[in-house]
Amino acid sequence: MKDDVYTIREAELEARYLNGFKKQHSFLVRVAVILGVTIAGLLILWRLFGDTVNVDAAKEDKVKLAYCHADSGKKGFTYHFNSAWDQHFLNNGSPKAGHEGDFFTYEGDNECSGEEPEITLTPTPDVTLTPAPEITLTPTPEITPEVTPIPENTPVRESKPEGCTHDCGVPACTDTVPKEVANPHIYRNGECALVKWYPTEGDKVNIYWKDNSSNEWQHSLIGSPNDGYEEICALSGDVTFGVQSVNGCAADGVVNASTISSIVDGNTSSWVLFR
16 A cells, blocks of 8 residues: 555656656747847847948048058159048048059158058057157156257358468368258157158258247257157247258258248147148
């Protein structure tokens, strides 16, 4: 009799277990179906609207980029760094009609050599453009620049050996006229500025600067190497810069308004390009 009772109880427990397992299995199946339908719907929405959102973001993102525009001038190309690149290129980076020779380059490629790795356009607000070469600025004590008197325009006199009354073959500086430099521009960040240009004639340059409200040059750096780059610090307010190239024998140069390439900048809190 006991064996029959235990058999009945075991059958009841087994039936309850199977019934609970079936209910749990049915619930899991319904959850899996709901998740599958939800994921499929999200994939369909992404396929329909994902690309459109990216294109709209690219149109609204007006970052500045460096590019070279093909022209008929002496250089063949003109370097630009601005947000008007979309007038020359399509959204995928291909040149538009009439700009087939234009190409993207790295910032500061004034010669349009294009030797740096090709820039990949990524329409995203996280793009950070930094001037090359990379410069690490360290705080320096405030310096009051010494005002250097600007030399007058005086001809170079030939000196002859004692007893010489005629042309004795003494070398003289023949080209004393300063000249403008090519493609002068300024990167300004607070009290410091990077004066940049494309070296052409002459082996030295004279750099002048003044407050925008002044009618005369107030400071100068005379006879700096003509290497296309010079850093000027201890600046304040809005400043106008001037650059002219000279030969080594005339490095003390002459201020001549027609031979100075002038650039007006503004006081900034980050690196900004001025031309």
